[in-house]
Amino acid sequence: MNRVFLIRLAVAASALALAGAYLSQHVFGIEPCHLCLLQRYPHWVLIAVGLLALYVPGRLLPALGGLISFGAMLLSVYHSGVERKLWDGPSDCTGGAGDLTGLSGADLLSTDFDGGLVLCDEIAFSFLGLTFANMNVLLCAGLVIVWAMAARRS
Numbered sequence: 001m002n003r004v005f006l007i008r009l010a011v012a013a014s015a016l017a018l019a020g021a022y023l024s025q026h027v028f029g030i031e032p033c034h035l036c037l038l039q040r041y042p043h044w045v046l047i048a049v050g051l052l053a054l055y056v057p058g059r060l061l062p063a064l065g066g067l068i069s070f071g072a073m074l075l076s077v078y079h080s081g082v083e084r085k086l087w088d089g090p091s092d093c094t095g096g097a098g099d100l101t102g103l104s105g106a107d108l109l110s111t112d113f114d115g116g117l118v119l120c121d122e123i124a125f126s127f128l129g130l131t132f133a134n135m136n137v138l139l140c141a142g143l144v145i146v147w148a149m150a151a152r153r154s
Helices: 003-026 034-038 041-053 060-083 105-109 132-152
Strands: none
Touching: 003 041, 003 060, 003 132, 034 060, 034 132, 041 060, 041 132, 060 132
16 A cells, blocks of 8 residues: 555544534434534544645645544544543533523523524434444544555655
C-alpha cells in the first residue's frame, strides 16, 4: 500500500462516515445531538487535508491527518462516555441540565419551544451494542493508523 492509496482510503472512510451520518439523519430520521454534530467537523477537515495531501508531497499533511483523527477519536470517546453516563456531558444537551435559576416565570410558562433538543446523554441508535459515537471511535482509531502509515511512506 503506497502513500496515495492510503490517503485515498482515509478520505473515502471520512466521506463514508459523513454520508452515513447524513443518511441516518435525513433518510432514517435519527436526529443528531450537539456532540454528534461536532464529530462531523473533523471528517470534513480530514477530507480537505487528504485531497490536499494527494497533490502536496511530504509527511506534514498525512501527519496532520493523523493528529486530527486522534482528536476526533478523543471527542468520540468523550461522547461515548457521556452516552453511557460514565461522566457528565455539556449542560446544554444532557438530561441533567436542570438549573432553572436564570429563567423568569414567563419563561417557565412559555409554550414557545421547538421541541428539537436531542440529548447527548441518550443513545439514539445502537447496533450490536455500538452507538454512532462508539463506531466513530473505532473509525477514527483506524484513521490514525492509516494516516500514520501514509506519513511513513512519504
